[in-house]
Amino acid sequence: xxxxxxxxxxxxxxxxxxxxxxxxxxxSPGTRPVAGRRPRFSKAHxxxxxxxxxMIAPLFVGLFLFYLWPIVQSAYFSFTSWGAFGxxxxxxxxxxxxxxxxxxxxxxxxxxxxxxxxxxxxxPVSIVFAALMNQVSGKYASLYRxxxxxxxxxxxxxxxxxxxWLYNGDYGLINYLLSLIGIHGPxxxxxxxxxIWAMGLVGIWSSLGxxxxxxxxxxxxxxxxxxxxxxxDGAGRVRQFFSITLPLxxxxxxxxxxxxxxxxxxxxxxxxxxxxKTNPALAGSKTIAYLxxxxxxxxxxxxxxxxxxxxxxxxxxxxxxxQFRLQKRWVHYA
Amino acid sequence: MFRKALVLxxxxxxxxxxxxxxxxxxxxxGQADSGPVTLTYGIWDAKQKPAMQAIADAFHTxxxxxxxxxxxxxxxxxxxxxQTAAASGTAPDVFWMNTPRVGLYAGQxxxxxxxxxxxxxxxxxxxxxxxxxxxxxxxxxxxKDFDTVGLWFNKKLFDAAGVKYPTASWTWQDVISAAQKLNxxxxxxxxxxxxxxxxxxxFNTMLQAGGQAITPDHKKSGFDDPKSLAxxxxxxxxxxxxxxxxxxxxxxxxxxxQLFASxxxxxxxxxxxxMPEYKAAAGLDADVAPLPAGPDGKKATVINGLANVIYAxxxxxxxxxxxxxYLGSKEANEIQAKTGTVIPAYNGLSxxxxxxxxxxxxxxxxxxxxxxxxxxxxxxxxxxxxxxQTTLDQIWGxxxxxTTGAKQIAAQMNAELAKE
Numbered sequence: 001x002x003x004x005x006x007x008x009x010x011x012x013x014x015x016x017x018x019x020x021x022x023x024x025x026x027x028s029p030g031t032r033p034v035a036g037r038r039p040r041f042s043k044a045h046x047x048x049x050x051x052x053x054x055m056i057a058p059l060f061v062g063l064f065l066f067y068l069w070p071i072v073q074s075a076y077f078s079f080t081s082w083g084a085f086g087x088x089x090x091x092x093x094x095x096x097x098x099x100x101x102x103x104x105x106x107x108x109x110x111x112x113x114x115x116x117x118x119x120x121x122x123x124p125v126s127i128v129f130a131a132l133m134n135q136v137s138g139k140y141a142s143l144y145r146x147x148x149x150x151x152x153x154x155x156x157x158x159x160x161x162x163x164x165w166l167y168n169g170d171y172g173l174i175n176y177l178l179s180l181i182g183i184h185g186p187x188x189x190x191x192x193x194x195x196i197w198a199m200g201l202v203g204i205w206s207s208l209g210x211x212x213x214x215x216x217x218x219x220x221x222x223x224x225x226x227x228x229x230x231x232x233d234g235a236g237r238v239r240q241f242f243s244i245t246l247p248l249x250x251x252x253x254x255x256x257x258x259x260x261x262x263x264x265x266x267x268x269x270x271x272x273x274x275x276x277k278t279n280p281a282l283a284g285s286k287t288i289a290y291l292x293x294x295x296x297x298x299x300x301x302x303x304x305x306x307x308x309x310x311x312x313x314x315x316x317x318x319x320x321x322x323q324f325r326l327q328k329r330w331v332h333y334a
Numbered sequence: 335m336f337r338k339a340l341v342l343x344x345x346x347x348x349x350x351x352x353x354x355x356x357x358x359x360x361x362x363x364g365q366a367d368s369g370p371v372t373l374t375y376g377i378w379d380a381k382q383k384p385a386m387q388a389i390a391d392a393f394h395t396x397x398x399x400x401x402x403x404x405x406x407x408x409x410x411x412x413x414x415x416x417q418t419a420a421a422s423g424t425a426p427d428v429f430w431m432n433t434p435r436v437g438l439y440a441g442q443x444x445x446x447x448x449x450x451x452x453x454x455x456x457x458x459x460x461x462x463x464x465x466x467x468x469x470x471x472x473x474x475x476x477x478k479d480f481d482t483v484g485l486w487f488n489k490k491l492f493d494a495a496g497v498k499y500p501t502a503s504w505t506w507q508d509v510i511s512a513a514q515k516l517n518x519x520x521x522x523x524x525x526x527x528x529x530x531x532x533x534x535x536x537f538n539t540m541l542q543a544g545g546q547a548i549t550p551d552h553k554k555s556g557f558d559d560p561k562s563l564a565x566x567x568x569x570x571x572x573x574x575x576x577x578x579x580x581x582x583x584x585x586x587x588x589x590x591x592q593l594f595a596s597x598x599x600x601x602x603x604x605x606x607x608x609m610p611e612y613k614a615a616a617g618l619d620a621d622v623a624p625l626p627a628g629p630d631g632k633k634a635t636v637i638n639g640l641a642n643v644i645y646a647x648x649x650x651x652x653x654x655x656x657x658x659x660y661l662g663s664k665e666a667n668e669i670q671a672k673t674g675t676v677i678p679a680y681n682g683l684s685x686x687x688x689x690x691x692x693x694x695x696x697x698x699x700x701x702x703x704x705x706x707x708x709x710x711x712x713x714x715x716x717x718x719x720x721x722x723q724t725t726l727d728q729i730w731g732x733x734x735x736x737t738t739g740a741k742q743i744a745a746q747m748n749a750e751l752a753k754e
Contacts, residue, residue: 085420190731282727299716299717
């Protein structure tokens with residue numbers, strides 16, 4: 001009995017094509033050149049390496065000039081104070097202390113965390129949608145895929161403007177629909193009790209398509225045989241979801257949650273585009289990245305802005321490191 | 335061979351990309367104004383580019399050895415780009431300046447003083463405008479255009495409610511009682527829109543009450559002056575006391591100018607620059623009157639306007655001055671007036687602009703020049719306007735009471751002004 005059941009599973013394991021196997025370093029035994037032999041430093045090898053480095057140079061020089069060097073510079077600028085027209089002055093940790101003692105900081109930090117948590121809470125939604133999408137086949141499947149992916153390729157500014165209209169307290173579609181069922185909707189984007197929720201909803205909506213693509217790929221990689229075998233064992237759909245789908249989808253979930261935390265904590269554009277600069281709710285809806293924007297581009301305090309960027313980067317690094325540590329407990333690589 | 339060529343090409347392209355940013359200096363030879371000279375003229379409004387081009391061409395005809403190259407940067411990026419360019423010594427030779435920023439640029443020695451130039455004459459321009467561009471006794475900008483604020487009103491709504499149209503003799507009390515009569519919640523119509531906009535609303539009501547946003551010497555905030563407070567209170571009362579204006583939340587969701595353009599609001603204080611919007615609004619039958627007088631009969635509007643300035647590090651100060659002098663001439667202002675987008679700064683040329691839209695009494699904007707007060711500025715205006723607007727937003731949003739909020743603005747403002 002059990003032997004006949006396990007055979008399709010075993011076959012299934014081998015059958016699917018390339019799938020993220022256990023990580024194996026590039027220098028596994030056997031490929032390494034034997035020590036002491038000349039060819040390692042031979043002219044031919046040197047030439048080959050030179051070509052290799054020449055080929056990747058354009059990418060690396062670009063990466064260095066436009067990514068790494070600015071990061072180093074920002075770190076340096078965070079210890080300086082800027083004149084309006086250039087000329088920096090070393091001020092030590094003054095920018096950091098004025099950032100940490102900014103009365104706006106606690107509220108902004110809480111708003112940022114709240115937004116990131118809302119985005120994280122949207123991940124299960126993407127999983128459910130991806131699972132449902134996985135069931136759809138036929139000529140409408142790609143139509144639905146396009147529909148769900150459209151928000152991802154839409155311009156954030158345009159998206160913010162449209163949602164601003166939908167959220168309009170007096171004339172918006174959302175409050176009109178609510179009024180049909182007898183609810184008097186609030187001013188979603190001009191009352192700071194609701195703004196973070198309103199922006200979080202748009203954040204989930206606009207990342208749904210991207211997350212679904214990742215999850216759909218993950219789902220496609222789960223062998224059907226697992227489901228067949230478990231149903232023979234009497235497992236229902238719910239049990240299958242929690243015992244097969246979720247564990248085998250965990251690498252994708254991990255990837256999406258790392259990206260969501262980073263993206264969520266960096267949120268800035270919606271505060272500027274959806275709330276706008278003269279808004280009674282702005283003071284209570286600022287995020288950390290928005291504080292950065294204000295200092296860098298509105299009040300011209302670039303040193304302080306650099307300090308905020310450095311702190312935010314360090315926090316993101318720490319959170320990502322923690323996530324990588326925790327993944328060992330719940331992520332299953334098949 | 336082919337491989338080598340490919341790599342060489344790649345390296346070459348990379349080197350170009352790396353040096354590209356530093357090689358784009360102005361194409362001048364460095365010689366002082368003897369040979370042919372090309373001046374860069376920085377502007378931000380695409381709608382005004384044709385007029386600016388016409389002026390540049392006319393100037394080139396009179397000065398064949400000076401060519402003007404207009405550099406248009408959209409307003410959103412203009413100041414960021416200009417500040418970066420000025421920091422690296424590559425700003426345009428001549429460029430547009432506005433009142434909130436002139437203090438910063440002049441104070442940090444980025445502009446040439448026009449008062450030092452031979453033949454400088456600011457008498458053809460409104461005094462308030464000249465004052466806006468004067469710092470420590472020296473004028474840095476040649477006034478280009480100006481704007482004032484008027485009381486726009488919806489004639490259809492006034493007729494329906496049987497209320498007489500606003501006139502130049504109206505006072506605050508007239509506005510309040512008219513707003514109460516015009517307000518009709520059942521039809522979704524508001525008597526007036528009174529947002530916490532400063533140039534259009536609060537700076538003016540503070541002045542009409544006898545107060546001010548900033549002292550004339552630009553050293554102290556006027557927000558803790560009880561008279562200024564009275565002006566703010568008047569504007570806020572429309573929302574909190576008389577309930578004849580949409581709330582701050584409502585005016586954030588739908589901007590007050592949109593509410594006025596769509597016939598939901600009967601009165602709205604707004605600048606002449608929004609005239610094209612109202613002119614184009616379907617079904618809107620509107621007109622404009624001067625702003626009302628305060629409790630002691632004081633009439634006032636802030637006046638704001640652009641000016642042409644010369645970059646301090648220009649390689650051709652003489653040519654730049656000749657061009658700016660021409661920009662300030664009657665001839666150049668007439669070209670501006672004919673194309674009609676803004677009111678030219680040159681006294682007496684506004685008639686062309688007024689005649690351009692006969693359905694509105696645009697003369698209301700011109701008539702108020704006698705009571706116009708310069709837009710409040712200091713050496714680093716942006717440093718205090720940002721927290722000021724945030725606090726005003728909170729007062730208007732009902733999160734902060736007016737007296738506390740105004741004190742807070744005064745304290746923040748004085749702290750920033752003390753740094754200047």
